[in-house]
Amino acid sequence: MKFPKTRNKYCPFCKKHTEHKVLEGKKKGRNDTHPMSRGSRQRLKHRGKLGIGNHGKYSMPPILSRRMFGRKTSKKTDFRFECSGCKKMHGMANGGFRVRKIEFK
Numbered sequence: 001m002k003f004p005k006t007r008n009k010y011c012p013f014c015k016k017h018t019e020h021k022v023l024e025g026k027k028k029g030r031n032d033t034h035p036m037s038r039g040s041r042q043r044l045k046h047r048g049k050l051g052i053g054n055h056g057k058y059s060m061p062p063i064l065s066r067r068m069f070g071r072k073t074s075k076k077t078d079f080r081f082e083c084s085g086c087k088k089m090h091g092m093a094n095g096g097f098r099v100r101k102i103e104f105k
């Protein structure tokens with residue numbers, strides 16, 4: 001879906017409608033924000049716990065053909081709006097909506 005780069009929106013800081021820059025916020029996972037924390041992927045790799053063997057778990061993959069399964073092909077939008085007046089940022093009131101692809105015009 002295509003979205004405009006700027007948009008008139010209500011700013012809760014200025015308490016009036018101003019032009020806002022639309023930015024796409026990206027949600028970072030725990031492994032990105034804390035790369036060397038306990039149980040993180042990088043730390044496991046560091047200790048050599050990642051890669052060979054499956055630590056006494058299943059040796060065969062589950063039969064998936066009989067089950068209904070599927071990943072979602074779209075992601076929820078995470079827009080941030082930057083006010084042109086006070087340069088403060090605020091998010092969407094609702095949690096966003098599902099789209100496959102985001103494009104800014």
Ligand SMILES: [Zn+2]
Pocket residue numbers: 011012013014015018083084085086087088
């Ligand atoms: Zn503002």
